[in-house]
Amino acid sequence: MEKKFIIVIFGGLGDLARNKIYPVLYSLYKKYRLINCTKIISTGRRPNINKEEFYKILKESIKSEDNNFSALFDFVKLDLEKPEDYINLKTVISNYKDDEYIFYLATPPFTFENIIKNLGEFLKDYPNKKKIVIEKPFGYDLESAIKLNKLLKNYFKEDEIYRIDHFLGKETVQNIFGLRFSNIIFEGIWNRNFIDHIQISALEDIGVEGRLGYYDKVGALRDMIQNHLIQILSLIAMEPPCCIDEKAIRDEKVKVLKSIREIKYEEVPNFAVRGQYKGYLIDENLNKSNTETYAVVKFYIENIRWDGIPFYLRTGKKLKKKETSVIIVFRKIPGLFSKILDCIPQENIIGFKIAPENKIVLNFQLRPLGGSILSCPMPTSMEWSGPNTEAYETLFLDIIEGDQTLFIREDEIEKSWEIVQPILDFWKNDPNIPMYEPYTYGPKEAEEFIRKDGREWRYL
Ligand code: BG6
Numbered sequence: 001m002e003k004k005f006i007i008v009i010f011g012g013l014g015d016l017a018r019n020k021i022y023p024v025l026y027s028l029y030k031k032y033r034l035i036n037c038t039k040i041i042s043t044g045r046r047p048n049i050n051k052e053e054f055y056k057i058l059k060e061s062i063k064s065e066d067n068n069f070s071a072l073f074d075f076v077k078l079d080l081e082k083p084e085d086y087i088n089l090k091t092v093i094s095n096y097k098d099d100e101y102i103f104y105l106a107t108p109p110f111t112f113e114n115i116i117k118n119l120g121e122f123l124k125d126y127p128n129k130k131k132i133v134i135e136k137p138f139g140y141d142l143e144s145a146i147k148l149n150k151l152l153k154n155y156f157k158e159d160e161i162y163r164i165d166h167f168l169g170k171e172t173v174q175n176i177f178g179l180r181f182s183n184i185i186f187e188g189i190w191n192r193n194f195i196d197h198i199q200i201s202a203l204e205d206i207g208v209e210g211r212l213g214y215y216d217k218v219g220a221l222r223d224m225i226q227n228h229l230i231q232i233l234s235l236i237a238m239e240p241p242c243c244i245d246e247k248a249i250r251d252e253k254v255k256v257l258k259s260i261r262e263i264k265y266e267e268v269p270n271f272a273v274r275g276q277y278k279g280y281l282i283d284e285n286l287n288k289s290n291t292e293t294y295a296v297v298k299f300y301i302e303n304i305r306w307d308g309i310p311f312y313l314r315t316g317k318k319l320k321k322k323e324t325s326v327i328i329v330f331r332k333i334p335g336l337f338s339k340i341l342d343c344i345p346q347e348n349i350i351g352f353k354i355a356p357e358n359k360i361v362l363n364f365q366l367r368p369l370g371g372s373i374l375s376c377p378m379p380t381s382m383e384w385s386g387p388n389t390e391a392y393e394t395l396f397l398d399i400i401e402g403d404q405t406l407f408i409r410e411d412e413i414e415k416s417w418e419i420v421q422p423i424l425d426f427w428k429n430d431p432n433i434p435m436y437e438p439y440t441y442g443p444k445e446a447e448e449f450i451r452k453d454g455r456e457w458r459y460l
Contacts, residue, residue: 003129004038004099005400008089010115011106012042012075013049016135018061021106024392026062029069033397038096043078043089051075080111086118101130102399108214109137113151120155133162133399136227137218138408141424142417149410162399163408167228169391169398172354174406176235176326177249179360186350187240189330191305196347198236199327199458200229202315205439206322207277208293212284220274220295221420221427224315230257230416231408232326232354233311237301246405250412257415261300268426272297275434275443277318290433293317294442296449297423312450314457318438324354327458343376351460359385361460 007025011017028034042054054075059065076092078085093101101123105115112134123130132152139145152161167173180186189195202224208215215223234253241248263271274292281289294316301311330348338344349363365377398406408416434443441447441457450457 002036004036005102006039006041006093006096006099007037007102007104008041008043008093009104009106010043010078010080010111013044013046013057014106016106017042018057020390020392021104022058022061024390024396026064026066026069027390027393028396029072033400034072037072038099039074040072041074041076041089041092043076045077045079049077080107080114083118086122090122098128100128101126102133103130104133106135109140112148116151116155123155129160130156131160131162131399131402132156133164135164137222138163138227138413139417140217140222142414142421145414145417149414158410159404161410162404163413164395165227165231165408166391166395167354168231168406169394170354171358171386171388172352172360173232173235175358175360176232176352181240192307192309194330195309196329196331197310197312197455198329199312199314199325200232200236201327202229202324203319203441204315204317204322205319207283207318216284216286216289216291219291220293220315220317221297221423225295225297225313226416226420229313229315230419233299233313236326236328237306237311239305246403249405250409254409254412254415256301257412257419259301259303260419261302263422265422265426268423272423273434273443273446273449274427275316275436275446277438278435279438290427290431292427292433294319294436294446296446297420299419310453314446316442320439320441322356323459325460326352326354327460329455329458337376340374340376345377346379349458353460355388357385358388359383
C-alpha cells in the first residue's frame with residue numbers, strides 16, 4: 001500500500017503559499033497526485049482569522065470554489081514565537097500518526113531556526129519518515145549556512161531535508177541536463193577546445209516588489225547568483241554522472257563547485273561588478289543603502305574540460321527586459337572567410353532561454369541563397385520551443401515521491417556560499433557602488449568589464 005502523508009505549511013497566509021504553493025497543490029490534486037494526502041494543515045499568525053476566512057483566501061488563491069479540495073485543508077493559528085502554539089499544532093498533527101509528514105517552511109529566513117527547533121523537539125519520538133522543505137535564502141553567508149545545516153542535522157537526516165532552489169524545477173534548466181547527456185553530437189564540443197565563454201543571465205524588468213525588508217539585507221549576489229545561477233553553472237559544466245541516480249548527479253555538481261577558482265578578497269574588482277539602479281532609495285523610501293540591485297561575477301573552473309573559459313554570471317533588477325538565459329558562445333572560425341575584408345562570420349551559439357519562454361536556439365552561418373561560393377555567410381538559426389510548466393509543481397511532486405535530485409545538498413550549499421564569500425566581504429567594505437539608469441542593461445562598469453575581455457553581453 002502506498003504511504004499516506006500529510007503536509008504542514010508554515011507561512012500559510014504568506015505570498016509564497018498564496019501565489020505558488022496552493023495553486024500548485026490544486027493542480028496536483030486535479031491530476032490525482034494527492035490521492036495519498038490525508039490532510040494539508042496550513043498555519044499562520046494573523047490575528048482575527050478563522051477557518052472560514054482561511055478557506056476564502058485559499059479559494060481566491062486557486063481561483064476556484066472547489067469544496068472538495070478545500071476539505072483537504074485544516075487551518076491552525078500559530079505564532080512562530082510562541083511555544084504553546086507548537087504544542088497545539090502537535091496535538092492536531094498527532095491525529096495522523098501513521099503518516100509521513102511533510103513540513104514546508106514558506107516563511108522568512110529569520111524564522112527557520114525557531115521552527116526547526118520546535119519541530120525537532122516534538123518529532124523526537126516520531127518513528128516514521130518526515131521531510132522538511134526549506135526555501136531560500138538558506139543562510140546569509142557561509143557561517144550562517146553552516147550553522148543552519150548543523151541545527152537541521154540535530155533533528156533531521158540529510159535524506160529528509162529538501163533545500164529548494166526553484167530554478168532547478170524550470171523546464172529549460174532541466175533540458176540542459178537532457179540535451180547534454182542524451183545527444184552525442186554535443187559532447188565532443190562541450191569544452192575549452194570549442195567554447196570561448198559562457199553567459200548565464202537572469203535579467204529582470206521588475207524591481208523589489210514590496211520585498212524590501214528581505215531584499216535590502218540581501219542584494220543581487222545573495223538573491224540570485226549564490227543559488228540559482230551557480231546551480232545552472234554546475235549543470236552546464238558537470239561531467240556525465242555514472243548513472244541516473246540522485247547521489248551521482250549531485251556528486252558531479254559538487255565536483256564543479258570544488259573546481260571553481262577561488263576569487264581572493266583583493267582580486268574582487270577584477271572578477272565582479274555591482275550596481276544599484278537610480279531611484280532605488282526613493283522607490284524603497286530609504287535614506288542610504290549600499291545594496292546592489294545588479295551583479296556580475298566572472299568564474300573560472302580549473303579542470304581539464306573548462307580551464308581558461310570564463311563563465312559570466314549576471315543578474316539585475318529594473319533592467320530593460322526579463323530574460324533568463326544561458327548563452328554558450330563558441331570560438332571564432334579561423335582563416336578563410338576572415339581573410340576577406342568585411343566578412344567575419346559570427347560565432348556559433350547554443351542558447352537556452354529559460355524565461356520568459358522555454359526554448360533552445362542554435363545559431364550558425366550559411367551562405368546567402370543565390371550568392372557566390374565566396375559570399376560572406378549570414379547568421380541563421382534553428383529553434384526548439386516548448387511550454388513552460390510551473391517549477392514548483394515539478395519540485396512538489398519530487399518531494400512527495402522522495403526524489404532529491406533537484407534539491408541542494410548540504411555540501412553543495414556550503415560550497416556555493418564559500419565561492420561568493422570574498423565578494424560579499426569586499427562589497428561590504430566598499431562604499432562606492434556604481435549606479436545605472438532603470439530599464440537599461442545595467443551600469444556602464446559592467447559593459448566595460450566584459451569589453452575589456454574582448455567580448456560583449458549577448459541576448460536571445
Ligand atoms: C527569487 C528571487 O528567488 O527569484 C527574486 O528572490 C526573483 O528576487 C525571482 O525575482 C526570479 O524568479 P523567476 O522564476 O520569476 O524568474
